[in-house]
Amino acid sequence: MKQPLAYIHPEAKIASNVVIEPFVTIDKNVVIGEGTHIGSNVTIMEGARIGKNCKIFPGAVISAVPQDLKFKGEDSLAIIGDNTTLRECVTVNRGTASKGSTSIGDNCLVMAYCHVAHDCVVGNNVIMSNVTQLAGEVVVGDWAVIGGGTMIHQFTHVGPHVMIQGGSKVNKDIPPFVKAAREPISYCGINSVGLRRRGFTNEQIRDIQEIYRYIYLSRMNTSMAIEHIEAEMPATKERDEILLFVRNSPRGIMKGYFE
Incomplete structure (x- = not known):
């Protein structure tokens, strides 16, 4: 030393x-x-x-x-x-x-x-x-x-298992398990490659994809999407982690590509 x-x-x-x-x-x-x-x-x-x-x-x-x-x-x-x-x-x-x-x-x-x-x-x-x-x-x-x-x-909060494109300007919260890119920063699907590398099952990945279809692809606002997710999808660790993150987001989550 x-x-x-x-x-x-x-x-x-x-x-x-x-x-x-x-x-x-x-x-x-x-x-x-x-x-x-x-x-x-x-x-x-x-x-x-x-x-x-x-x-x-x-x-x-x-x-x-x-x-x-x-x-x-x-x-x-x-x-x-x-x-x-x-x-x-x-x-x-x-x-x-x-x-x-x-x-x-x-x-x-x-x-x-x-x-x-x-x-x-x-x-x-x-x-x-x-x-x-x-x-x-x-x-x-x-x-x-x-x-x-x-x-x-x-x-700003960035969730776990997120992948963010290089050169991004991040001014909204990025929820768990997703890819984020474009300008302004937007949802680009879930980080399925990273999740598989870390041992997530195909069923877990499908459930995460379905949750984000409600949030980003259903044309519902975030509050309505959360209501539908809770009513129609069984409780899992990943589901509850996503919902908790979205509800507690201090800056609001990033938008979908078409918003």
Whole structure:
């Protein structure tokens, strides 16, 4: 761990087998778990909590203060889960008084030049392709795949198992299990390939497709579609997850292609 060309604050808590390359800066109030590799010229600032077996590539900046004028210097965290990779020049800001932390889950791949702003919550097994930009308080569900150059508006929610086309501007919530593309961002079917890869059965996939036919292809408004889904489709984990997401959507869900 000892690297004479790195600055490590004496109060930082770093596991004994962490690899730290030259010209790294690690501030106080930082915790880094076993087996993590910190590349050269990485800056890890106060409030970082980094899990086990992570790979952080050169130029990344973790736990910088939020780019939010409401931030008044309060204590907050930037949390990175286990087995997560942050590629070159990724920036992860710490939280504000709003939520207290910014978090990225386990087994994620965050590619070069991505930005994760204050108070975001990124789930497990998420892939964020190059130059994806998350504004403040965005929520990204487990297994989401976000194409390169995507910009996601503050407070937006992206459901689990979603795939978003590269270059998208996301200003509406993206419900679970779907593909999203076009301008403005629109429903493009369900993410059937991804669901099959993750062990969803053909029956589960058909049920999800039927739910989204009601929501996006029936010409009913969202409230009417929900009523029909509850009345005509048996309760399943996937059905209830979709309905809960749609009902609780703070920004409203994206539209269908023909709306």
